[in-house]
Every structure is written in C-alpha cells, then in structure tokens.
Amino acid sequence: MASDLEFRLIRHFRLLELVPGDPLPRERDLVHDLQVSRPALREALAALEALGFVVSRQGARRTLGTFDMETVVESLTRYMEPTTELMLEMLDVRRVLEAAFFPIAVAKMSANTLRELRRIAERMVAKAGRGQPFVQEDAQFHQALYEQLGNKTLQGLIAAFWRLFDELSEQFQVGGDLQSTALRHLRIVETLEAGDTSLATHELNVHFFDVRARFTALRAKERALGPAASREATQAGL
Numbered sequence: 464m465a466s467d468l469e470f471r472l473i474r475h476f477r478l479l480e481l482v483p484g485d486p487l488p489r490e491r492d493l494v495h496d497l498q499v500s501r502p503a504l505r506e507a508l509a510a511l512e513a514l515g516f517v518v519s520r521q522g523a524r525r526t527l528g529t530f531d532m533e534t535v536v537e538s539l540t541r542y543m544e545p546t547t548e549l550m551l552e553m554l555d556v557r558r559v560l561e562a563a564f565f566p567i568a569v570a571k572m573s574a575n576t577l578r579e580l581r582r583i584a585e586r587m588v589a590k591a592g593r594g595q596p597f598v599q600e601d602a603q604f605h606q607a608l609y610e611q612l613g614n615k616t617l618q619g620l621i622a623a624f625w626r627l628f629d630e631l632s633e634q635f636q637v638g639g640d641l642q643s644t645a646l647r648h649l650r651i652v653e654t655l656e657a658g659d660t661s662l663a664t665h666e667l668n669v670h671f672f673d674v675r676a677r678f679t680a681l682r683a684k685e686r687a688l689g690p691a692a693s694r695e696a697t698q699a700g701l
Contacts, residue, residue: 466507468499471497473516475497484526486525545628549627562667573611576607580607581649587601596641601648602629606622640677644673
C-alpha cells in the first residue's frame, strides 16, 4: 500500500505541473517543501520508482515517469509469480475484455493496421513451421488489434498478461499447439479482410478457448505430478 508521503509526492509533482520526462526537484528542495526527513523521502522515491512513476539514472537527476493505467497495471503484476492458476484467471478476464472491445476496434481499424496484423500472423505461421515459439509476435498481434482505441487500461492488462506468459512460454508453447495457434491468428486476419466482423469475433473467442483448454490441461498435469515434474514433462513434449 502506498504511503502518505508517496501520495504527497505525486500531488506535489502535479502542482508543479511536471510532465513525464521532466527532472524532479532536488532532494534538498523536496525535504524543505514537504517537511520530511531525507531517509523518508528517499524511501518514498524508491517506492515510486519501483512503480515506474519516478525514473532514476546513474549520474543524472531523477525524472518523472508515466502516470497512466498501463503503467499501474503492469507495475501491479510485475512481482507476481506466473502460476497456471493466475494465468487462467487473467486469460478469462482478457477474453471478456477483448471480445467486448473487438467490434469497436474493428470499426476504427485502418488499412495499415490490418496489413500489420497480417504481417505479424504470417511471421507466427513461419515460426510455427520451424517449431519455434512466437510469444513476442503473439503479444504484438493483440496489442495491434486495440492500439487505435487508445485505452491504456486495456493495453496494460494485455501487456501484463504477456509479460507473465513469457515466463511460462518454455513449458507451454510446444509441439503441435504452435501451428494451430498461429493459423488461428491468421484466420482472424482473413475474416477481418473479408469484412466479416461477426466471424472474426467468433475466431477470436475460439482462439481463447483453445488457449484455455491447454492451460487447463497444464493445471491438471501440475496437480497430478506437481509443478516441477509437470514442467519437465511438458518441455519434453509428453
């Protein structure tokens, strides 16, 4: 939980009309303005830095970070352990959010975005054909779908999911799943190109249900063998 001093610092920065990238007042000035001790100030600044609200660079003054929901959501999940149970919960939330926002995003989608989605999907298919995971491309695909909405909260949730998912990728994106997942993304693009938003929404939901089925299978394996043994078995393609 944030301390009172952290809230006071944030309010102080706003009163000074600082914007992201601006240098922060020096410590001695903050100590004077807020009437706090230097150790307490440094502790509060360190906490804000951990959340991305303050940026510290060696040999330079601290600067103001980004105050938006994307930063907040990513910060809140930064130290979470990427368990299968957590991933299932986040996947369910993402599916509902993405399905709700999808028709709105499609209505605002530009031709350039559609071409970019095809390029990403084709890279996924190519990697799958070589038996290579494509976590980065998968994340880029979903970010690109909703980028034109400008919804930082939604983008933050998607980014947080993929940061956690990346840590599980070695035990999850294996075997025949690669090709089917890649082709499902390409199918979403093809239906969008055909102008069939309803079918594209269906394909998006099917993709999520496929992923959920694999996570559910992984959870069942973990419960039967234990997490460590399950990871070893999954990596071996068993």
